[in-house]
Amino acid sequence: MLSRSLKSLINSCLDDKRTFAVYALPYHTPACIVAGENSLSSGGTFFINDFNNTLGNPLTISGCSQHHNEVEPPEPYNCSTVYEDYKRHITDIVNDLKKTGGKTVYSRTLCGDASGIDWAEVTDRYFSAFPDTFRFIYYTPVTGAWLGASPEILLERKSGESRVYTMSLAGTTSNDSTENWDEKNIKEHDFVTRYITDVFNQLGIKAEISPAEDVYFGTVKHLCNRISGEYTGDFFTAINVLSPTPALAGVPLSDALEHIGLHEPHPRRCYGGYTGVIDSEGEHAYVNLRSVHFSPKYFCIYAGGGITSDSNPDDEWTETRNKVQKLHNIILSSVNNGR
Numbered sequence: 001m002l003s004r005s006l007k008s009l010i011n012s013c014l015d016d017k018r019t020f021a022v023y024a025l026p027y028h029t030p031a032c033i034v035a036g037e038n039s040l041s042s043g044g045t046f047f048i049n050d051f052n053n054t055l056g057n058p059l060t061i062s063g064c065s066q067h068h069n070e071v072e073p074p075e076p077y078n079c080s081t082v083y084e085d086y087k088r089h090i091t092d093i094v095n096d097l098k099k100t101g102g103k104t105v106y107s108r109t110l111c112g113d114a115s116g117i118d119w120a121e122v123t124d125r126y127f128s129a130f131p132d133t134f135r136f137i138y139y140t141p142v143t144g145a146w147l148g149a150s151p152e153i154l155l156e157r158k159s160g161e162s163r164v165y166t167m168s169l170a171g172t173t174s175n176d177s178t179e180n181w182d183e184k185n186i187k188e189h190d191f192v193t194r195y196i197t198d199v200f201n202q203l204g205i206k207a208e209i210s211p212a213e214d215v216y217f218g219t220v221k222h223l224c225n226r227i228s229g230e231y232t233g234d235f236f237t238a239i240n241v242l243s244p245t246p247a248l249a250g251v252p253l254s255d256a257l258e259h260i261g262l263h264e265p266h267p268r269r270c271y272g273g274y275t276g277v278i279d280s281e282g283e284h285a286y287v288n289l290r291s292v293h294f295s296p297k298y299f300c301i302y303a304g305g306g307i308t309s310d311s312n313p314d315d316e317w318t319e320t321r322n323k324v325q326k327l328h329n330i331i332l333s334s335v336n337n338g339r
Ligand SMILES: C=C(O[C@@H]1C=C(C(=O)O)C=C[C@H]1O)C(=O)O
Pocket: 105, 107, 152, 169, 170, 171, 172, 222, 247, 248, 289, 290, 302, 303, 304, 305, 306, 307, 323
């Protein structure tokens, strides 16, 4: 799927610590943007914000952006979550939620040694595995390098149109399940639909909610409602209010952020934030998930799931593994296939 020249561009940008992004919208061919290199860029502007919305309004990469490589990015977190710790934290969160109600999205990490990994090859295989997602690999000195394939639209508006589209995507089960969605997943999903509807109201958008559907991602599927409405205001104002939704944080938001701060030992950084592009087709923002933060030394995959008072740590552990199994396998099978 990636041409030879795009693969060599990815590896040379990573080697030279050059700010760049290679991305593909669902069912689109990959495009690239290299900071300061209009001739190598597809003409769009790529943007990034982290989970805590601290990268500004947001960080952008375009062919005419300045190229800085004097700043050293943070090294990826390098400690995989151990099941016993995970179980203890989830049990504490579940006990809190039994008293207060609500939902918290709890994440874990799968980390490893990155020496010998050919990241352009990993990108090629991961992009090919999930053609119906927004796929991205980028490097900036502020964020370091990230690779992901996101099924989750945060917000989209096509060029020349005044309608915005988003989705409430939450609730996970096996892709071959023929059973009806259970109460736990429906409850987890409804929190997201309600939150997005409230944020749309705050922005003066009348939310129109489509019937529920299943969205597939590898070996899992999610419960999804597509939500849209008329909005001619500033795109970034809207996404900064929306992010992070309860698909990545929880409700009430302040309680969920407190749980995350207290129970997750790792920094989320860009995981759970958003990334996207403004191009000739429109404005496209996706949630950064099913992703890995990497450097020449380490990689750190992030995977999370919504916890409610009904959650069971074993099931959550399996769910989070299933969400990133393909990415993990591709990375592990390319160790020692290095360039
Ligand atoms: C948090 C993640 O995924 C989110 C959480 C989901 C869930 O809890 O069921 C489903 C889809 C995503 O909105 C992740 O993949 O890391």
